[in-house]
Amino acid sequence: MADTQSKELKVRDKQEVASPAEQTTPGLVFTPAVDIFETEKEITLLADMPGVKADDLTIDLRDNTLTLSADVAPADNTDEQDILVEYETGRYYRQFTLGELVNQENIDAKLNDGVLRLSLPKVEKATPKKIAVKTG
């Protein structure tokens, strides 16, 4: 990890969503950068969503499809004049297909400093039952 910790960060443009469906609401939609990893017990998802408040974030899980969407309140800086604009703000949207069953009751989501941490506990698989074959 020490190697990646000290490197210099490169500029990456925010990725706009290439959505097959047409947008009905005006404004830009971006894809948040995510980390996804799993352990024996759970799947964890980390997403960078700067500017999102907890109330504006919607997490939806149905039929193994996880949908993250978030609105960003427009900054109230209408009386300011732009001098330099390097990034745009807009909504965030991203969908994932989960390969494994998730215990929907115990999903835990935290939003800190613009980073979402979502813990999806796996459903305990039914232990395979051994069937004894009788002879005679």
Next chain:
Amino acid sequence: MIYRRLFNVPTWQFRSPFGELERMRQQMDRLFEETRAPYQAAQAGVFPLTNLSEDKENYYVRAELPGVKGDELDIQVTGNNLAISGERKIASEEEGARYHRREREAGTFSRMIGLPGDINRDNVDAKLEDGILTVVVPKAEIAKPKQITVST
């Protein structure tokens, strides 16, 4: 549309063939400028991407820094320049975690932003909220616009 723009030459009696070429080149340049997204036009190429705006009193510098804590940031003012540097850390997860995706990056960053006018360096205010850094830099008295009334 493009055809008309490029070939709406009023007459074919040009004064010099090179002058005509030059005029066409300028039209091509204008065409490309229009199709380019406005925010891609001027990027310094240094992390973090920054938006700069002003009103009568202040300059506002905004940058998206998700997952960065306030005490990991170093903000300094020198002359009319604002320096923002720091490190974005991503905590390593427990042993045995298998990654499906790894798009978020950790690392150091350092950026200098030149402000277009004189500033009052004593009252610079910075806050970090939901991963967005906002630095409010008050303008120096001399840089503020002063209303002049016209007497009749």
